[in-house]
Amino acid sequence: MIGRLAFASDPRTAAQEACAEALGGFDPDGTIAILSHFDADGLAAAAVLARALERAGRRHAIHLTGKGETPWDPDVASRLSAGDPAGLILLDLGTRATPVLPGCPTVVIDHHVPTGEPAGAITISGNGLSPEPTSALLAYWAAGALGDVDDLLWLAAIGLIGDMEEGRDFPELAEAQARWGKTALRDAVSLINAPRRTAAADAGPALRLLLSADGPKAITKGVDADSEALRAAKAEVRAAMEAGKRQPPVVVGDVALITLDTPCQIHPLVAQQWRGRLKDKIVIAANHGYRPGWVHFAARSASGRNLIDFLAEHRPPDADGRYGNGHAQATGGALTLADWNSFVRGLGIPQAQVLS
Ligand SMILES: [Mn+2]
Missing domain, CATH: 3.10.310.40 (Diaminopimelate Epimerase; Chain A, domain 1)
Structure with a gap:
């Protein structure tokens, strides 16, 4: 088992403490690079942390892995290095021994089965916990290190619903469903997950909405270009599925x-x-x-x-x-x-x- 959450009596506090420790190791004036997976869980995790960093006055830049990419590809490393990051946050991308940016202080937030312990990084892994938190919920717990994030709880729910496993009966999910609506959250997840499944695989519109919206209804009822892009993406994927199902x-x-x-x-x-x-x-x-x-x-x-x-x-x-x-x-x-x-x-x- 990797990381400290599996051994902690309270994983919420442990995630927050681990995040505080990681942020303390980043130059406070530097830019923090966030690299996340482009599914609903990864995007929501990135949005929670970016919004919390923004409020705390910490500079950050979000990067996404693209179609067929892994964080360990040289192209990804050069994109990240170009911004000369003071620290790196990896979200929902798997946990491996190999560093993504050797020498750059790193925190890994993830829930996949680890294939190794990343040396020198701080790992906040949900793997081994029961029920298993997804990356967005872990990011929400971790973001508590930066201040009050209560209004961003719906983003944690987006990630939990997005990964759609049974038995993820976290109190955070029930509370988010009560506050923002079960149907609105589910419909928002379906839209957020659509662009990355299209041929172009551009998750940009989904990320921008998660960074700005005050809840799932701003996405499901949105009439801006990004919301329209999500609906178009959903139609494209639905057509591909009709053929695939046959x-x-x-x-x-x-x-x-x-x-x-x-x-x-x-x-x-x-x-x-x-x-x-x-x-x-x-x-x-x-x-x-x-x-x-x-x-x-x-x-x-x-x-x-x-x-x-x-x-x-x-x-x-x-x-x-x-x-x-x-x-x-x-x-x-x-x-x-x-x-x-x-x-x-x-x-x-x-x-x-x-x-x-
Ligand atoms: Mn995930």
Whole structure:
């Protein structure tokens, strides 16, 4: 287990103390770089911390990982370094031993299964806690180190609902639903998650709304350009899903494989849909149209099988850090065509090989 929350008697206080300690190690006059995942949980986590830093008079710049990117890619490191950050906050991006910006004081806020302890960083991980807080709720707890963030509680709820696991019955969620409306929060999450699934994958409009809105209704009822962009994105993704839903699975042994060819990131949604219908199978939805030269895939199972272990057993020799991270019941990865083809041959599904 990584970080101190799992051992703390009160994870809320522990997260706040860890954040205070991390911020104390950043030059107060420097710019803090925030790098977050572009799903609702990551974006909401970034918005909570950015808004709390803003109020506390601390300079910050938000960066997002783009389509197919991980924080450990050289391109991401150079974008971050260009701003000469005094500190780095990593949100909802996984927890690995490798530093993202070596030498830069770093705090990791995350809830995925860690693959290592980042040396020299302060890690605020929800992994191992029950129920498991998502990154936005952890960020909300951590942001308490900067002042009163009570009015930003709805952003924590956006992240909790966005990651949509059962049993996340936090008092914060119930309170946010009572104050801002259950339906408004759910509808806002669906809109916020849409742009990153489109072919362009630009989460900018979603982030801007989370940085400025006073609640979910400002997003669901918004008539500004950013709100309209979210609705257009939702329509684009819905059309891609209509086609994706019609793809039949190929079932071989324990595995049900659905192959997709779309620039939209719908493979996790398709896998999630089939998971409920093929309860004893490992469902893999694979998309070779998402990014040229790569197959991106999502793996889900309702069988209780540990999918991170399953993927580790079938790991192609050249797979990198994009493969097999996440959660035991919700994982996936990205493989080059050659690695994908070796992966499906190993599963006994050679007909799923993708020719370049
Ligand atoms: Mn998350």
